[in-house]
Amino acid sequence: LVLAGLSRGRQREEAHLRSVAETDALTGISNRFALFAREQARLRDPQRAPFALLHMDLDHFKEINDRYGHSVGDAALIAFADVCRGVVRHASDTLARIGGDEFVIVLHELQDPGTEAAAVADRIRTLLQEPLDLLGHKLALKVSVGVAVAHGPVELEAFLHQADVALLDAKKDRGSRHTLFERNLHGNLIHELEEALGAG
Template identity: 35%
Template sequence: MHVHLLLHLQWTESMITEIRCAGSFTHGDPSPAPGRRSARLRDCGEEDALADPMTIASGISAAGALVSAWQLRRRALRAEAEIELLQAELAAERHAASHDPLTGLPNRRAFFRLAAALLTDPAGQPLVAVVLDLDNFKQVNDRYGHAAGDQVLVSVAQRLAAFAGPNLVARLGGDEFAGLLASPTADRRWIEHATRRLCEALAAPIPLGARSIQVTASVGLAPVHCPTQLTDALCRADAAMYEAKTLGAARPARQLVAEC
């Protein structure tokens, strides 16, 4: 970038010098003293330029061409800058339309769009729908304030994304999250083990300034067998999540797998 700017600066300086030399033939005293005229011509490197009127005309023409080229160059640079700015604004708008502004995760609309694409991939692995809801999150907002609650949501989103890796996770709204996890098999034991690890990761203390708090989450899962079953699988996972939430301390991991 610096090299480009330096070259552009050198080009501009050279162009200005040429314009000044060419302009010396057309401005100033129409009949300068011989000494002044010779010095001016020497500055431009053409002592015998006045001997040939065509040289003067060529210099003026070249100066005009340089000015035109310089103006075109400036317009092109402005146009390029405007295009880059518009592209950045468009990318930001698209990202904002498909992502949650707080956590940066895909939002509800993006989740269903991306999930549909995953489910139609013929080379894809078996998928499991996951619905996650934080336990007693309202108490966090009431006790520590909404700023602390937002920080908890961001931390949960980061841990969920780290656990999911390349898999799809999203914030559906409030303290509810969803995911679509690829499973080597649709084996119930593998799904339960993965979800237990997720709950344990989410239960780790979350630092809030000088203190830290611990939150738990209830999780429901349901296998997805085909694209048309996504909504049904999410409903079954949601029902399993609420069942796990009602069990409370009876199930420390607070996770249930809906019947396949």
């Protein structure tokens, strides 16, 4: 009985440590470590395809931090995580904060991944149209979203890169939109960067 009690105590402690290691301390959602721990194997499974990945970045977040302070910036991140929690459709989907003001949603159980991912992105942007009360400041958050779609097995690192390329395109001009990754996007962005460097 004593050994069984010790074993249960150790299991609880290990579960607690694992939860701490896989949880973003600020928002309470999964962190980058948890994203890779959960999704790396699942995205390699052809039986689970298709998939969609949304890479989201708050527009002008640095300005919020600079103008209102880091406490309001943190409140904005918490509020955004709560909005995303509300649009995650299935327990099989994963929501994670992967750093700074960057968030990821991996969508599973899809019929039409491009359309369904776009609908999730639109839903998030619609919910953010109402100003949020962030520690006494009424602020309307805006978000840019890069979307990548896979119809078969995919490596998570490559999937994130595709969504990141789409996100860079979504943030052009004034941002606050979503872009679906296409093969020519990467070349277009490199060309634009080379032109900008040449002009400079």
